[in-house]
Amino acid sequence: YVVSKIAKEYTWVDSESGIDAVTAISGSGPAYFFLVIEAMEKAGVEMGLPADAAKRLAAQTALGAAKMVLTSDDDVPTLRKKVTSPNGTTHAAIEQMIASNVPEGITAGVQACQARCQSLSTEFGKL
Numbered sequence: 001y002v003v004s005k006i007a008k009e010y011t012w013v014d015s016e017s018g019i020d021a022v023t024a025i026s027g028s029g030p031a032y033f034f035l036v037i038e039a040m041e042k043a044g045v046e047m048g049l050p051a052d053a054a055k056r057l058a059a060q061t062a063l064g065a066a067k068m069v070l071t072s073d074d075d076v077p078t079l080r081k082k083v084t085s086p087n088g089t090t091h092a093a094i095e096q097m098i099a100s101n102v103p104e105g106i107t108a109g110v111q112a113c114q115a116r117c118q119s120l121s122t123e124f125g126k127l
Helices: 002-006 016-027 029-046 051-071 076-082 089-099 102-125
Strands: none
Touching: 016 029, 016 102, 029 051, 029 102, 051 076, 089 102
16 A cells, blocks of 8 residues: 555566665655654744644655656756755755764665665575
């Protein structure tokens, strides 16, 4: 059910490591984005927005950003730079996120997912 609601893209892989990578990016990926939306919603509420408004704003922003990634000829770093004014509000947020190692944390999480996939394959391969 979740895959049919989320995945509009299919990628053929012909190895176990490829399946683990797809799981790490796409299979578990919705939870990563839910975590980001959850954090944005929490921040919005802490700033005085009603919870429903904060949730909808965060979710619609994620949806809009995803649509831009899928329809633009620009790569993701270029898109990010295009919506980040130098020394502006978005720049301040991105700098704080980078200083807090958010990109590295996301990469480490995806790698942990892949490692868990590999260990589960080993476990179930012994059955």
